[in-house]
Amino acid sequence: MPAADSNKPPIDFSRYPLDADDPAGIEALVDRCRADLAARQFCSLPGFIRADAIAAIVGQTLPLVARANRADSWRNCYLQREKDLRLPPEHPRNVFNHASYRMLAADLLPADSALKALYYWPPFRRLVAAIVGVEQLFPSEDPLQPVNVICYGDGDQSAWHYDSNNAFTMTLMLQAAEDGGLFEIAPDTRSGENDEDIPYMQAVLAGSREPVQTVSREPGELTIFRGCNSLHRVSPVAGERLRLMAVFVYEEAPGITGDPEVNLTVYGRTGGETG
Numbered sequence: 001m002p003a004a005d006s007n008k009p010p011i012d013f014s015r016y017p018l019d020a021d022d023p024a025g026i027e028a029l030v031d032r033c034r035a036d037l038a039a040r041q042f043c044s045l046p047g048f049i050r051a052d053a054i055a056a057i058v059g060q061t062l063p064l065v066a067r068a069n070r071a072d073s074w075r076n077c078y079l080q081r082e083k084d085l086r087l088p089p090e091h092p093r094n095v096f097n098h099a100s101y102r103m104l105a106a107d108l109l110p111a112d113s114a115l116k117a118l119y120y121w122p123p124f125r126r127l128v129a130a131i132v133g134v135e136q137l138f139p140s141e142d143p144l145q146p147v148n149v150i151c152y153g154d155g156d157q158s159a160w161h162y163d164s165n166n167a168f169t170m171t172l173m174l175q176a177a178e179d180g181g182l183f184e185i186a187p188d189t190r191s192g193e194n195d196e197d198i199p200y201m202q203a204v205l206a207g208s209r210e211p212v213q214t215v216s217r218e219p220g221e222l223t224i225f226r227g228c229n230s231l232h233r234v235s236p237v238a239g240e241r242l243r244l245m246a247v248f249v250y251e252e253a254p255g256i257t258g259d260p261e262v263n264l265t266v267y268g269r270t271g272g273e274t275g
């Protein structure tokens, strides 16, 4: 079927044979990823996308970066920008860090982008669902959210934070920074919004390295992590080369669009205005 083939994403099928009728080794891959996710809140699939395709995606993305929405703020790990003066200054609610980066929305990426081919390819969705342990995953129907590229330049970083909306977060490294730009995660700093390990969180926010894991991020490497209950951040980027990271958002039900207010904060627009 040529039409389907032309939409086949540039996965390294020699290593990850998702296109085979009975893909050998996929069960072992899923088991390994599930065990890693349970034990340390992240799992990695190195070399998932072919190097030549990554280079092409980077080439397509760089001219678009100027159109990405710039975030630049001081925020706490709940992404809030106001302190709560009833709480002590060392409470995580009152510990602020600098976050600055640019966010390229899905509608700015070309329709024939390999990132979109990957996102919409059903066998990929099935693999991710098996790894994160849900029955089925669906593409987001938001105009801006499904596939994004986060761009970090010299001096940019993200603040320690939780991802509040999703049970898991999935990223694909496109281009690493010359220096810094490491993805760091402190596993299980809380089990839910009402069950936080405040001393552990305070230690991480104060710079304690002991529980923090640095995740290796080679271009082409796919990472799935549970960012909702594990503090994580991207350390400051240094050098001229941009750190480019693709982010994919799946939903557990069909037909889901994002909150326009959230879109306004993240992308500087709601998405309803584009044609």
Ligand SMILES: O=C(O)CCC(=O)C(=O)O
Residues within 6 Å of the ligand: 150, 158, 163, 169, 171, 183, 227, 232, 233, 234, 245, 247
């Ligand atoms: O850029 C990264 O490696 C991680 C970004 C992140 O924290 C997220 O997408 O939630």
Ligand SMILES: [Fe+2]
Residues within 6 Å of the ligand: 161, 162, 163, 169, 227, 232
């Ligand atoms: Fe995050």
